[in-house]
Amino acid sequence: MARGRFILLEGCDRAGKSTQCTMLVDALKAKDLSVELYKFPDRTTTIGQMIHAYLTNSKELDDRAIHLLFSANRWEAMQEMKRKLSAGIHLVVDRYAYSGVAFSTAKGLDLTWCKNPDRGLIRPDITFFLDLPTSEAERRGGFGDERYEKRELQENVREVFLKLKDKEWTVIDAKKSILAMHFEILRETELKIRDGEKDGRFAEEDDVVLEDLFLD
Ligand code: Z5A
Ligand code: MG
Numbered sequence: 001m002a003r004g005r006f007i008l009l010e011g012c013d014r015a016g017k018s019t020q021c022t023m024l025v026d027a028l029k030a031k032d033l034s035v036e037l038y039k040f041p042d043r044t045t046t047i048g049q050m051i052h053a054y055l056t057n058s059k060e061l062d063d064r065a066i067h068l069l070f071s072a073n074r075w076e077a078m079q080e081m082k083r084k085l086s087a088g089i090h091l092v093v094d095r096y097a098y099s100g101v102a103f104s105t106a107k108g109l110d111l112t113w114c115k116n117p118d119r120g121l122i123r124p125d126i127t128f129f130l131d132l133p134t135s136e137a138e139r140r141g142g143f144g145d146e147r148y149e150k151r152e153l154q155e156n157v158r159e160v161f162l163k164l165k166d167k168e169w170t171v172i173d174a175k176k177s178i179l180a181m182h183f184e185i186l187r188e189t190e191l192k193i194r195d196g197e198k199d200g201r202f203a204e205e206d207d208v209v210l211e212d213l214f215l216d
Pocket of ligand 2: 017019
């Protein structure tokens with residue numbers, strides 16, 4: 001049995017990641033594929049509740065401490081994600097370690113220090129980067145409610161994302177309409193799923209990629 005694919009949507013604030021993740025999951029389900037949604041931070045766990053308290057300004061934490069909590073929030077999901085991929089379930093993931101590194105580095109922490117706690121996490125098979133200028137993000141619903149939704153920080157975050165971007169990422173212009181983005185993401189996902197099947201890359205059950213997430 002082919003293992004499931006790890007499909008990641010990363011990107012700037014308000015770029016439409018959550019909207020597109022839901023639409024992609026629904027579209028893949030409609031094609032009778034087995035698929036589940038993961039979102040980071042996962043605010044439902046004990047660690048996730050501490051992250052939520054920090055993001056909504058009800059708790060203060062040292063920059064390094066919150067960085068490690070975001071990473072721990074991914075590590076606590078890893079075994080379950082691995083099991084699902086091995087069982088042939090595709091995972092659509094809303095933000096991941098690249099967000100972790102981009103936000104903490106933008107706040108002033110060292111890039112290499114920020115990458116280290118996430119080394120060893122499962123590497124995504126497909127990464128979409130939804131790119132949106134901060135001026136556009138500010139016009140969208142809900143911007144400014146949480147701790148990190150400030151223009152200067154968001155601009156720094158985008159710069160770090162662009163530094164982290166590797167040649168395998170697919171960049172999506174998030175100024176486009178919701179539907180136009182959806183069709184682009186769906187088409188690309190289906191192509192990558194089919195290509196992988198053709199060349200046998202995903203044939204092995206235990207083929208989940210554990211190599212380093214970052215190219216440096
Ligand atoms: N963070 C971190 O520091 N470290 C980490 O390791 C991780 C995260 C994983 C909360 O994340 C914060 O945590 C985040 C990064 C940091 N800080 N910030 N800023 P979150 O994922 O929970 O954040 P969120 O509240 O879901 O916001 P978001 O992800 O930035 O939004 P989005 O998912 O990209 O957008 P959306 O919710 O789909 O859409 C936003 C609005 O725009 C909504 O009104 C839509 O209807 C509208 N929209 C969507 N698409 C379009 C298009 N194409 N055109 C026009 N309007 C649109
Ligand atoms: Mg979101």
